[in-house]
Amino acid sequence: MIDDLPPLRQVIAAHGLSARKALGQNFLLDLNLTAKIARQAGDLRGCDVLEIGPGPGGLTRALLAGGARKVLAVEKDARCIPALEEIAAACPGRLEIVQGDALEIDAMAHLSAPVRIVANLPYNVGTELLVRWLDPPAWPPFWTSLTLMFQREVAERIVAKPGSKAYGRLSILAQWRCEARIAMSLPPGAFTPPPKVASAVVHLAALPAPRYPADAAILNRVVATAFNQRRKMLRAALKGLAPDIEERLASVGIAPTERAERVPLDRFCALARTFGGSV
Ligand code: SAM
Numbered sequence: 001m002i003d004d005l006p007p008l009r010q011v012i013a014a015h016g017l018s019a020r021k022a023l024g025q026n027f028l029l030d031l032n033l034t035a036k037i038a039r040q041a042g043d044l045r046g047c048d049v050l051e052i053g054p055g056p057g058g059l060t061r062a063l064l065a066g067g068a069r070k071v072l073a074v075e076k077d078a079r080c081i082p083a084l085e086e087i088a089a090a091c092p093g094r095l096e097i098v099q100g101d102a103l104e105i106d107a108m109a110h111l112s113a114p115v116r117i118v119a120n121l122p123y124n125v126g127t128e129l130l131v132r133w134l135d136p137p138a139w140p141p142f143w144t145s146l147t148l149m150f151q152r153e154v155a156e157r158i159v160a161k162p163g164s165k166a167y168g169r170l171s172i173l174a175q176w177r178c179e180a181r182i183a184m185s186l187p188p189g190a191f192t193p194p195p196k197v198a199s200a201v202v203h204l205a206a207l208p209a210p211r212y213p214a215d216a217a218i219l220n221r222v223v224a225t226a227f228n229q230r231r232k233m234l235r236a237a238l239k240g241l242a243p244d245i246e247e248r249l250a251s252v253g254i255a256p257t258e259r260a261e262r263v264p265l266d267r268f269c270a271l272a273r274t275f276g277g278s279v
Helices: 008-015 031-040 058-065 078-090 123-134 152-159 169-177 216-228 245-251 265-273
Strands: 048-052 070-075 095-099 115-120 145-151 178-186 199-206
Touching: 008 078, 031 058, 031 115, 031 145, 031 178, 031 199, 048 058, 058 070, 058 078, 058 115, 070 078, 078 095, 123 145, 123 152, 123 169, 145 152, 145 178, 152 169, 152 178, 152 199, 169 178, 169 216, 169 265, 216 265
Parallel strands: 048 070, 048 115, 070 095, 115 145
Antiparallel strands: 145 199, 178 199
């Protein structure tokens, strides 16, 4: 039984899991808190869950206790594996542990739909994983929702609206094909050791289809170019994309003197559509 497992501080002491900064190790040891994070992912019964960076397994326990059909836990640090195996033994057949780099593993080889991704991510690879999950070769993706811990500042970029300083590429990438919201905020003291900055859990639910039509590669290119020089007027920032960029902007109702951070998602999609299939 999961409830019979020893407290996490004891697990950490028994397995010598002193936190390593290079692996982004800030552990959650309060099982009430990990249960609360797992609840943000919704009803896990009948779902497979992909967890990146389980560490000593606090969130892993909560996902299993929350009724996940199966959890695939991908952990880079070999020191954590024996601790995770104790959890697997308490839930026969429901926890698969893979030791390796989350950036390299093909998760779907181990999972069946529906899949939810839930993780207290290592900060050093968190944004890269998020961008990969949000920009798969085809939509809908292999997952139905992402419930992820980020530095508060990254979480704010994901949910930001036009006109705010945090609004940018990540906001558009996330909101184009997902419902995105900040589900929880956590102070540094919630972690062992405490990180320097506050954190937040973001919940992203995949929409069945993009909110507005556009080719993903073109939209990415237009948005990346626009925000690369976010202080410039768009007619200048985007002039490398097409000689007639002023006309294209005007044709979709964007003033050529506007700046990227004030342009809403639907207008970026309309602008991307003026490029048809290539840019
Ligand atoms: N989930 C645990 C918790 O909440 O206490 C640990 C979270 S800690 C912020 C991040 C975890 O990710 C660490 O256990 C670390 O070893 C692991 N990690 C770091 N880089 C990784 C990678 N590239 N692939 C898989 N796991 C990684």
